[in-house]
Amino acid sequence: MAIEKQAKPMTGHYNMAVVKAFFIATFCLLMTWAAGAANFTASLDRDSIQLGETVTLSLTFQGGQPRNVPRPDVPGLQIVNAGNSSSFSFDNGQMSSSVVVSYSIAPQQAGDFTIPALTAEIGGQQFTTQPMKLKVSKPGAPSSAQINSGSELAFMRLIVPEKTVYPGQVISVQAQVFFRDDVQNMQGFQFTALPADGFTVGKMVSGGRQQAQIGNRNYTVFPISLALTVLKPGTLTVGPVSASVMLITGGQNFGFMGLVGGEQRQVALTADPITIQSLPLPTQNVPPSFNGAVGDYTMTFSAGPTNLAVGDPITMRVQISGHGTLDSLTLPNQAGWNDFKTFSPTSKFQANDGLEDQGTKTFEQIVTPQNASVHELPAFAFSYFNPEDGTYHTLTQPATPLTVSAVAATPLPTIATPKQPAAENQTPQDIVPIRENLGALARAGTPWITRPAFLALQAVPVLAFFSALVWRKRTDNLANNPRLRRQRAVEQLIAGGLADLNQFASENKSNEFFATLFRLLQEQLGERLDCPAFSITEADADNRLISLGATPETLNSLRELFQACNQARYAPVQTPQELSAIAQKFKKVVGELQNLKT
Amino acid sequence: MKRLLFILSAVLICATTLLASDATANFSSANQLYDEGKFSQAAKSYETMLNAGVVSPNLLFNTGNAEIKSGNLGRAIAAYRRAELLAPRDVDVRANLNFARNQVQGGAFSGSHWDAMLGALTLNEWTVLAAMAFWLTFGLFAAMQIRPALKNILQGPARGLAVLTVLLCLCLGVAANTHFSKQIAVVVSPDAVTRSGPFSDAQNAFAVHDGAELAVLDRRNNWVQVADNSGRSGWIQDGQVEVLPAI
Numbered sequence: 052m053a054i055e056k057q058a059k060p061m062t063g064h065y066n067m068a069v070v071k072a073f074f075i076a077t078f079c080l081l082m083t084w085a086a087g088a089a090n091f092t093a094s095l096d097r098d099s100i101q102l103g104e105t106v107t108l109s110l111t112f113q114g115g116q117p118r119n120v121p122r123p124d125v126p127g128l129q130i131v132n133a134g135n136s137s138s139f140s141f142d143n144g145q146m147s148s149s150v151v152v153s154y155s156i157a158p159q160q161a162g163d164f165t166i167p168a169l170t171a172e173i174g175g176q177q178f179t180t181q182p183m184k185l186k187v188s189k190p191g192a193p194s195s196a197q198i199n200s201g202s203e204l205a206f207m208r209l210i211v212p213e214k215t216v217y218p219g220q221v222i223s224v225q226a227q228v229f230f231r232d233d234v235q236n237m238q239g240f241q242f243t244a245l246p247a248d249g250f251t252v253g254k255m256v257s258g259g260r261q262q263a264q265i266g267n268r269n270y271t272v273f274p275i276s277l278a279l280t281v282l283k284p285g286t287l288t289v290g291p292v293s294a295s296v297m298l299i300t301g302g303q304n305f306g307f308m309g310l311v312g313g314e315q316r317q318v319a320l321t322a323d324p325i326t327i328q329s330l331p332l333p334t335q336n337v338p339p340s341f342n343g344a345v346g347d348y349t350m351t352f353s354a355g356p357t358n359l360a361v362g363d364p365i366t367m368r369v370q371i372s373g374h375g376t377l378d379s380l381t382l383p384n385q386a387g388w389n390d391f392k393t394f395s396p397t398s399k400f401q402a403n404d405g406l407e408d409q410g411t412k413t414f415e416q417i418v419t420p421q422n423a424s425v426h427e428l429p430a431f432a433f434s435y436f437n438p439e440d441g442t443y444h445t446l447t448q449p450a451t452p453l454t455v456s457a458v459a460a461t462p463l464p465t466i467a468t469p470k471q472p473a474a475e476n477q478t479p480q481d482i483v484p485i486r487e488n489l490g491a492l493a494r495a496g497t498p499w500i501t502r503p504a505f506l507a508l509q510a511v512p513v514l515a516f517f518s519a520l521v522w523r524k525r526t527d528n529l530a531n532n533p534r535l536r537r538q539r540a541v542e543q544l545i546a547g548g549l550a551d552l553n554q555f556a557s558e559n560k561s562n563e564f565f566a567t568l569f570r571l572l573q574e575q576l577g578e579r580l581d582c583p584a585f586s587i588t589e590a591d592a593d594n595r596l597i598s599l600g601a602t603p604e605t606l607n608s609l610r611e612l613f614q615a616c617n618q619a620r621y622a623p624v625q626t627p628q629e630l631s632a633i634a635q636k637f638k639k640v641v642g643e644l645q646n647l648k649t
Numbered sequence: 650m651k652r653l654l655f656i657l658s659a660v661l662i663c664a665t666t667l668l669a670s671d672a673t674a675n676f677s678s679a680n681q682l683y684d685e686g687k688f689s690q691a692a693k694s695y696e697t698m699l700n701a702g703v704v705s706p707n708l709l710f711n712t713g714n715a716e717i718k719s720g721n722l723g724r725a726i727a728a729y730r731r732a733e734l735l736a737p738r739d740v741d742v743r744a745n746l747n748f749a750r751n752q753v754q755g756g757a758f759s760g761s762h763w764d765a766m767l768g769a770l771t772l773n774e775w776t777v778l779a780a781m782a783f784w785l786t787f788g789l790f791a792a793m794q795i796r797p798a799l800k801n802i803l804q805g806p807a808r809g810l811a812v813l814t815v816l817l818c819l820c821l822g823v824a825a826n827t828h829f830s831k832q833i834a835v836v837v838s839p840d841a842v843t844r845s846g847p848f849s850d851a852q853n854a855f856a857v858h859d860g861a862e863l864a865v866l867d868r869r870n871n872w873v874q875v876a877d878n879s880g881r882s883g884w885i886q887d888g889q890v891e892v893l894p895a896i
Contacts, residue, residue, distance in 0.1 A: 362686035395720040397752045419686040482748050483741040485714045489676040490707035493735045498772045500825055512787030519794035
């Protein structure tokens with residue numbers, strides 16, 4: 052026991068010493084970590100970029116959590132948070148932690164920028180970084196030597212087929228975007244600048260990718276075509292065109308999982324500007340029907356009806372097909388139409404390609420002859436300037452003979468198609484004429500389906516069906532239940548018999564009264580006791596009615612009625628009042644009997 | 650009381666007769682203008698009648714003709730569509746509507762097959778058809794309860810009618826839903842532009858041409874949100890469109 056008493060304090064002392072040593076060591080370690088590891092640094096992944104590219108600013112906090120995270124604000128730089136990350140590590144027995152806050156910086160303009168010193172507090176200590184310089188240069192197209200050396204990850208070229216154009220002409224400009232073969236993916240391609248002073252920018256269409264070899268490297272080419280309409284004469288410039296795109300290189304392709312890892316890089320692409328000479332349209336030999344159409348066109352013409360009365364409409368259909376600014380094309384004003392009233396034409400444009408610089412525009416115009424002296428629809432002319440040969444052309448439709456009568460009778464329309472026979476399934480040339488009668492007037496109002504009265508009316512067949520169903524069930528029930536059927540029959544018999552009793556009482560027909568009364572009593576008791584009516588005796592009735600729960604008063608009344616019937620056989624003469632009182636008593640007794648549960 | 654009712658009935662009949670004769674005279678006058686080639690005036694006359702509450706498929710048909718001859722393609726299509734709502738199986742209305750649609754720039758209108766099928770009857774016609782089948786079905790079932798001997802004869806037709814009733818009620822439900830929830834906006838302005846928001850200085854969304862038929866998505870103040878066949882949506886001022894039920 053003594054040994055045990057000494058041993059216990061010794062063990063406790065030893066444990067306390069170990070715990071103290073652990074805490075001291077931990078404290079020292081934490082002090083070391085806290086005193087030596089706290090730091091705050093800021094860095095840019097690049098200090099020189101082109102406009103359109105982005106750069107990442109990383110703020111690294113070591114040795115603890117920052118109390119506040121500074122956010123730089125520099126005019127001309129768009130700075131957005133790109134995410135946070137934190138890490139812990141043990142190195143040579145020393146623990147270290149770091150938090151990295153990243154910002155994505157997109158310059159809005161070229162120039163030299165300074166990201167100011169940033170201050171953060173970590174573990175009660177203030178840390179300040181050094182200011183950083185960022186140089187943003189205007190993007191420039193790479194030289195031919197750079198391209199041919201294969202050093203460019205991606206670049207863009209601008210191709211303009213025509214170097215001499217005319218105002219109103221549509222030209223197709225192609226931007227070819229080249230991606231080197233080690234570019235595994237590209238995202239978010241967009242034009243950042245597309246200057247085309249003196250042009251109207253039209254539709255843009257992407258073509259199918261192609262392969263090209265430049266120098267020793269293979270490139271994938273994405274052509275993007277753009278329709279430009281020349282607005283004015285003079286020296287015009289397209290470009291410099293710039294675009295930005297995110298490229299991914301160095302990733303691992305895991306088949307169905309897709310591309311994993313790799314480096315993402317925002318790249319600015321620039322194509323050198325191209326100068327185009329726009330010549331003014333010739334001022335000599337301009338046809339009278341020229342109204343600004345530039346391109347290369349063909350025309351088809353039809354008009355009808357040709358046999359009509361004064362004031363009747365003639366529908367002219369003009370189809371202009373070819374290459375040019377078809378969407379903005381209008382019909383020229385025609386000379387020699389003084390005898391006609393003309394209406395604004397309608398038009399429909401159907402493009403043959405995505406740029407919408409080729410296709411067919413169809414005009415429909417209504418004209419009406421104003422007098423019967425009109426014998427022809429004047430010749431129709433459409434003029435255009437063809438930039439290919441630099442001359443004006445006129446497409447002419449000869450005059451169409453007309454037969455115009457003064458009588459206001461509209462014959463069936465006949466369509467004049469001088470150049471082409473009418474194709475089958477062709478669009479009808481005119482509308483169906485107007486109706487002469489007003490016809491049946493339509494009643495305005497809410498649809499029937501929303502009218503409560505109509506909806507309520509739909510309950511009628513449902514109710515009729517359920518009524519028939521209930522009636523059928525009751526009929527079947529009665530047919531299959533003889534006792535119920537007898538009960539109903541006796542109820543009807545009693546109802547009729549009571550009327551007879553009252554009549555006999557009023558007429559003082561004592562014999563008939565009591566004979567009816569007795570028969571009714573027998574029928575009612577027979578029904579209640581489920582036995583033949585003629586077999587009922589007074590004693591039998593008493594015993595069985597008691598078992599059914601009849602009250603003594605009911606039984607007494609019943610006996611009195613039976614006795615009255617018996618006495619009447621011997622002394623039938625009674626007054627109408629007495630008979631009426633007996634009838635009332637019978638009615639009461641029958642009511643009580645009918646309420647018994649059988 | 651009886652006398653009062655008689656007088657009221659007489660006044661009502663006289664007023665209706667006068668209105669009808671007046672409408673017929675106006676209709677003839679407008680037709681005369683049309684025959685003389687005065688299409689704009691004819692269109693105005695027809696429009697005046699419509700504004701006065703006179704509605705008939707023929708009036709709307711002639712309105713469409715006058716509008717299309719006046720170059721108002723959108724208003725013509727709107728009138729033909731309204732005529733088609735009242736007389737969906739009128740071949741002339743359909744022919745002129747198709748003719749007008751072919752004049753519209755920017756692609757032809759393409760409605761759904763369901764709408765085309767359900768549009769073959771008016772909503773009231775669908776309602777009557779479904780109600781008749783409903784009444785007949787319950788009538789046959791009630792007759793079988795009253796006369797069980799007829800059950801063998803009536804059972805087959807009654808079941809067939811019940812299936813038909815369910816189908817017709819489904820069609821009616823879809824037609825009613827389309828009628829009340831789906832609307833079409835017909836562009837009636839030659840230079841309409843949809844915008845990205847329901848305000849005047851919002852960015853342009855896409856251009857629409859006179860006569861274009863667009864699905865109505867929403868309405869806010871005096872703006873209508875519309876979508877075209879390709880799924881593009883935008884807001885257009887309600888004065889530039891006529892909004893009609895889809896069927």
